[in-house]
Amino acid sequence: MKLNHINLGVTDVLQAVDIFQRYFGLRPAGGGMPLDEKMAFLRDDDGALLSMFRVNDVQYPKVFHIGFLQDTPEQVRAVHRQLTDGGFHIPGPSENHGRLTFYFTAPFGVVIEVESFLG
Incomplete structure (x- = not known):
């Protein structure tokens, strides 16, 4: 499916x-x-x-987000760098449950996650 x-x-x-x-x-x-x-x-x-x-008013539950899976941790870092170079203020990627990941709230009201599995 x-x-x-x-x-x-x-x-x-x-x-x-x-x-x-x-x-x-x-x-x-x-x-x-x-x-x-x-x-x-x-x-x-x-x-x-x-x-x-x-x-007019975006309302999602606190845990709602959409995620984009990258093939490698380097790609996660590259997307993060592109976003910060584009003017977004986003905490750096961190390791979490065997993944390298970061989240940011896009200005249009949706939380986005970018992640990759580690080794």
Whole structure:
């Protein structure tokens, strides 16, 4: 079974699209699916769909987040460096349960985790 899609409410759809494309390699879903200030649809390398809709007040449970798995710890550090070079203030990656990981709250209201398994 494969994950088909995740639907997110975000405060700024175009900002979310920019961050997901620039730092996480997602791309427009195509096929006539909208990509504008009200809603957007992106796909990952495996074809899973990330749909985003503009909402005024993003509210997720405290434990909610989305995660991006990297192949190596070096890739986790590289994504962290790209984000901090892009102006985000994010605590550095740390080792946790056999993984190198970091979390940050994106400005559009969603917590994102980037991780890789260690050795």
